[in-house]
Amino acid sequence: MMMRYGVARPDSPVECPSSVLWDGTQFENLSGFSTKGDLTNAFAMSCNTAFIKAITPLKDKGVHNTALGDTARKWFGIGELWSVGVQDRGTGPSPSPSGSETAASYIGQGRITMNALNMASVSATVKNGGFLQPYLVPRDLDGREFAKAERLPGEWPSGCRR
Incomplete structure (x- = not known):
């Protein structure tokens, strides 16, 4: 999402920082750690505050409440109806948050729900370069339609390669 909107590259x-305030709510990193470095390091360290700080530039672009859900849906199929062959609890709806819930969603908290199949699919999409809807029961058993999403771009708008 940050690369898609040109906010940051790896x-x-x-x-x-160890903590950051967003819309009246204080968010902290685990054990209050802080570090310096690039986005890759922030991701590796699971730095909550680095990702919450991305809200301001995305807000300046007018997409801070929709960027996460739109990106998840467009390339990862998250939020689309997945027909996996058995009844499940959904595919990680990506609601349009507001207020402090926006910050919570940027670090995978708030109303965002994901299950093990969703997260396996995210990893597989990155590895494959495109989304293939996971399933538990073969599609040819009942002819159901699978969810679709666009292939990941070979190069993001900010010039970074996948």
Whole structure:
């Protein structure tokens, strides 16, 4: 999402303070750690505050409440109806948050729900370069339609390669 909207590249320097305030709610990193470095380091360290700080530039672009859900749906099929062959609890709906819930959603909290199949699919999409809807029962058993999403771009708008 940050690369899609040109907010950061993997090698972009980012701030990772121990805590950050967003819309009246204090968010912290685990054990209050802080670090310096680039987005790759922030991701590896699971720096909550670095990702919450991305809200401001996305807000300036007018997409801070929709960027996460739109990106998840467009390339990862998250939020689409998955027909896996058995009844499940959904595919990680990506609601349009507001207020402090926006910050919570940027770090995988708030109303975002994901299950093991969703997360396996995210990893597989990155590895494959495109979304293939996971399933538990073969499609040819009942002819159901699978969800679709666009292939990941070979190069993001900010110039970074997948």
